[in-house]
Amino acid sequence: KPPIVVRELAEQLKLKPFKLIADLMELGVFANVNQAIDESVAQRICAKYGYRFEVEKRERGSGIIHAPIKKIEVDIEDKPEQLKPRAPVVTIMGHVDHGKTTLLDVIRKSDVVAGEAGGITQHIGAYTISFPHPERKNELQQITFLDTPGHAAFSAMRARGANVTDIVVLVVAANDGVMPQTLEALSHAQAAKAEIMVAVNKVDHPNANPMRVRQQLQEKGLVCEEWGGKTLFVDVSAITKQGVDKLLEAILLQAEIMELKANPDRRAKGNVIESGLEPGGPTATVLVRKGTLHLGDVVICGPFYGKVRALINEENKRLKEAGPSVAVKLLGLNGVPEAGLEFTVEENEKEARDIAEKRTMEARAMGQEARAKVTLENLFATM
Ligand code: GTP
Numbered sequence: 554k555p556p557i558v559v560r561e562l563a564e565q566l567k568l569k570p571f572k573l574i575a576d577l578m579e580l581g582v583f584a585n586v587n588q589a590i591d592e593s594v595a596q597r598i599c600a601k602y603g604y605r606f607e608v609e610k611r612e613r614g615s616g617i618i619h620a621p622i623k624k625i626e627v628d629i630e631d632k633p634e635q636l637k638p639r640a641p642v643v644t645i646m647g648h649v650d651h652g653k654t655t656l657l658d659v660i661r662k663s664d665v666v667a668g669e670a671g672g673i674t675q676h677i678g679a680y681t682i683s684f685p686h687p688e689r690k691n692e693l694q695q696i697t698f699l700d701t702p703g704h705a706a707f708s709a710m711r712a713r714g715a716n717v718t719d720i721v722v723l724v725v726a727a728n729d730g731v732m733p734q735t736l737e738a739l740s741h742a743q744a745a746k747a748e749i750m751v752a753v754n755k756v757d758h759p760n761a762n763p764m765r766v767r768q769q770l771q772e773k774g775l776v777c778e779e780w781g782g783k784t785l786f787v788d789v790s791a792i793t794k795q796g797v798d799k800l801l802e803a804i805l806l807q808a809e810i811m812e813l814k815a816n817p818d819r820r821a822k823g824n825v826i827e828s829g830l831e832p833g834g835p836t837a838t839v840l841v842r843k844g845t846l847h848l849g850d851v852v853i854c855g856p857f858y859g860k861v862r863a864l865i866n867e868e869n870k871r872l873k874e875a876g877p878s879v880a881v882k883l884l885g886l887n888g889v890p891e892a893g894l895e896f897t898v899e900e901n902e903k904e905a906r907d908i909a910e911k912r913t914m915e916a917r918a919m920g921q922e923a924r925a926k927v928t929l930e931n932l933f934a935t936m
Pocket residue numbers: 647648649650651652653654655656702754755756757758789790791792793
């Protein structure tokens with residue numbers, strides 16, 4: 554029994570019927586708008602447009618079964634012509650107290666777009682700044698920075714296969730030199746296949762020894778350009794601000810070489826960088842990886858979902874949308890999602906709720922399974 558008529562399939566996929574007929578012809582299936590096609594054919598067509606075709610399991614006397622079409626979660630590959638240049642995403646990593654947050658604050662102040670009248674700036678773990686291009690000064694370039702209070706979100710994202718970072722700036726204090734967490738950060742960055750740059754910070758410090766930092770990192774395979782290697786080292790001070798512009802320029806030049814691109818004209822997808830509960834409800838600072846996130850979009854994130862009520866940047870400005878590589882604070886989810894979780898945009902609230910409920914149930918089932926296992930293990934342990 555062929556399950557769906559061409560016209561209905563076209564309607565559900567929001568395609569012009571003649572387009573669908575052409576697609577069918579490509580598969581060697583010749584049908585007019587009023588004819589029905591097989592389930593396997595419908596499935597192939599749906600997959601092409603990122604949908605999953607499901608036949609309703611309902612008894613019918615005869616005739617054609619109505620087939621609800623569900624959006625599938627797999628990513629449709631963006632075509633090369635859909636890709637547009639995007640800003641680099643830079644993660645600042647390094648040992649405790651080596652000056653990551655101070656450096657980020659200085660960088661934030663070099664944002665030429667953030668107005669003086671921009672109101673209170675709040676600290677968020679991710680933000681996007683605009684900076685003049687090092688060579689074409691009247692051209693503004695964006696850079697998105699992520700702070701890493703811990704490496705939790707970073708690791709969580711990596712575990713989910715989402716490498717959100719293009720460039721890692723490894724901050725090493727020139728007085729302390731390479732420390733255990735410097736090396737830990739380095740191995741994270743290498744595993745994520747990010748470009749690594751080194752900011753040798755605190756060069757204003759009386760005990761600063763920037764050459765020793767180069768020496769120590771050389772032993773770990775990061776050879777600076779001055780010594781014939783490939784890694785860029787920039788001496789900076791977050792206190793005197795020396796070298797900060799040079800660091801930003803180096804980031805932009807590096808980004809240019811990388812030719813970073815994404816498709817802005819699709820439903821948004823990205824990751825949670827940090828989250829919290831505020832008087833207005835749950836908030837999530839998200840980094841958009843692909844597509845454009847709009848006010849009113851229905852977002853699903855782990856077991857939570859909701860309509861985007863507000864998109865707020867680090868200057869407390871409300872935005873209407875956020876495109877690829879942009880970090881914004883999102884309001885509207887019905888719970889606080891874990892850092893690192895991926896968010897996607899769904900067709901409508903009902904669909905989002907269904908997926909969210911399914912995920913909650915799955916998580917619960919897994920929890921029960923884990924508990925059952927633990928109890929069994931405990932049982933064996935006591936025997
Ligand atoms: P965690 O988030 O705890 O890992 O630390 P962090 O890496 O973010 O360091 P933070 O920016 O909090 O700076 C730690 C201390 O170093 C602060 O007291 C800063 O004032 C100081 N500091 C940061 N940058 C510099 C610098 O360039 N020179 C000097 N002399 N002190 C600095």
